[in-house]
Amino acid sequence: MTTATRPAPAASRPTPGPGPAPGSGPTPAGAWRRWRGTVALVALVFLGGLVVALLQVRPPVTGVLDPDDTGPAGAHALVALLTGRGQTVLRAGSVPAATAAAGRGTTLVVTSPDLLETGELATLARLRANLLIVAPGRAALAALAPAVTVAGPAAVTSLPPRCGLPGARLAGPVDLGGLALRTTAPRAWRCYPARSLARTGPGAVATFPSLVRYATGGRLITVMGSGSGLTNQYLGDDGNAALAMNLLGTSSHIVWLVPGPPTGLATPAHGRRSVASLIPEPVYDLAIQLGVVVLLTALWRMR
Helix, strand or coil: CCCCCCCCCCCCCCCHHHHHHCCCCCHHHHHHHHHHHHHHHHHHHHHHHHHHHHHHHCCCCCCCCCCCCCCCCHHHHHHHHHHHHHCCCECCCCCHHHHCCCCCEEEECCCHHHHHCCHHHHHHHCCCCCCEEECCCCHHHHHHHCEEEEEEHHHHHHHHCCCHHHHEEEEEEEEEEEEEEEECCCHHHHHHHECCCCCCCCCCCEEEEEEEEEECCEEEEECCCCCHHHHHCCCCCCCCHHHHHHHHHCCCCEEEEEECHHHCCCCCHCCCHHHHHHHHHHHHHHHHHHHHHHHHHHHHHCC
16 A cells, blocks of 8 residues: 655745845945035035145244344334434345445445354355354354353343443443453443353352454454344333444445245255145145044944
């Protein structure tokens, strides 16, 4: 007797779960619709910030006692007084420019002599112009005023002239000091004696002039231990303005040397500047801030 076998039941198919159906992932078009608002906002902020950064006016590069500087350390007020009485003041930003303009009968003002290199000092030493040298170091004195040496530092304070130089006697007390000076020049004017802060012996207190003027080779050389009294901030104190006007009153034409930055900070060779150097610094700050905004926005969108 044969019995019929029943077929085995087919295996039941698993019921699809609640997960995403195949092919239902985000498409490029959907991703763009999701992010386009954020991208547009970031682009708008970046372009606005870029325009503001490019329109910013960079402050002018000025040095100590720059005649164009109206700040406290500049000398614009003194130059205005000089030009007001009919003198010509030419600002020279380099030694070649100063050399071309400073001839016999002019006065060359050197307010930052320690920024000059040895060759530049030698070039200035060959000029026939009068010299007014402010707060020079030993190397600058050796080149420009070899008859004057530094005895030591001195405090900058109000000092009486105590000399026979007419311009100093008329000015009276001024803010000087800075450097105590020695000179071997015959018939030199030694004015505004200041106490040297350098020790010369146990209990010894030595005073030296902080302004020296002498004539040599048909020109006047004046050395000031400090230029504090020439600044816009202190020009109106004591007799500072009067002394400056008197010292510079010997020439109708004045060349004011403002040395440029040191060689290491100068522009690249051949006068060429890199593309990065042409981009204002605020642009870099803006780029960093935008990068942070984009990162935070991306994290928020992925949460």
